[in-house]
Amino acid sequence: MSTHDDHEDLKASTTPGYKPTAAKTAEEYARLDAEDESLARWKASLGITGGGSAPATGPKVTVLSLELHSDTLPPGKTIVLDLKDGKETVQNTKKEPIVIKEGVEYNVRIHFRVNHSIISGVRYLQVVKRSGIKVDKLEQMLGSYGPSPDEKPYTKNFEPEESPSGMLARSGTYDVKSRVQDDDGEIYADFSWHFKLAKEW
Template sequence: MSSNDDQDDLKPSATPGYKPTGTAKTADEYAQLDAEDESLARWKASLGITAGVSTGDTSGPRVTVLTLELDSPTLPPGKTLVFDLNDSAKLADTKKNPIIIKEGVEYNVRITFKVNHSIISGVRYIQLVKRAGIKVDKLEQMLGSYGPQAEPYTKNFDVEESPSGLVARSGSYNVRSRVVDDDGEVYADWEWSFKLAKEW
């Protein structure tokens, strides 16, 4: 599936001063910690962590990545570029039939995910792009820290510009995407392909 070099490239950057805890706590356990500290209580409340609020079933994944979307003001009306991570057949098809991205346009990536039952911290999206087996780009975007809630979170990445020119348009690009936290826990890992063209 991938080489050891890929595994190294898909590891998150080290956060200075961060030491992995090794054991995850539930939201209720975090709510009880340092309960008398008012500023900490306000920060925990901003993450949806309050004492006595049950986070429900603690089995299953802490994070469920729902979609990855590429958005651009130049997209024709009605056209969307959305990867539904729950549709494995469609994801597998994008490896064989690359999506088309217009060259030289501004676009941004948007990710939607659900935090199920535990606090998550230092979560990142990592994207490794190769062409003909050679790494041509790597993106690492911090998603942040979140508490569990019923509604999904959406994170918009910074605007980027797609490459352009004859060389950029020749061949397809293979992408490996991963959502991982500072502790190295992988929440999603998938592959897809794209081609650059003069039009969408």
């Protein structure tokens, strides 16, 4: 159950005076300023063409998984939170927290699909707490994307971070709240997961 503090912690930063524009479908963007060459190139980079598009139903974005990647991971080991399985994988981390090696560089990757429309201003928010005290907050923009071609997912790699180290860092479990939302406040994923630090992966 989320609390008022959780909502405040996961509040996205805002730019004073900025107001998001009204959302448009991919088809509306395709028709927009069709004679503008630079805009046509931008639309092509997002996979927007003049042809018809699928009906705009359901969520604009489906978050498929969250992955922790590090060059220090043993060969063949992956750390992936599957968000398609009804969050069962995520819930299991409460009993069996994900193990992250202390003092190593790692980065978060998010895999998602854009079902329809154009997304922009979509961001990933993450708050890490230990014993109820906030120890870290991450906010990363996903960028602008058109509908996923052939339903293939997009992958966004976030900037590398270094995991804490030391006996104090290794004590206890870290509780993470993650959210994917856009500038309009529409939430596409909202989930909690848990990890602990150890001397080895």
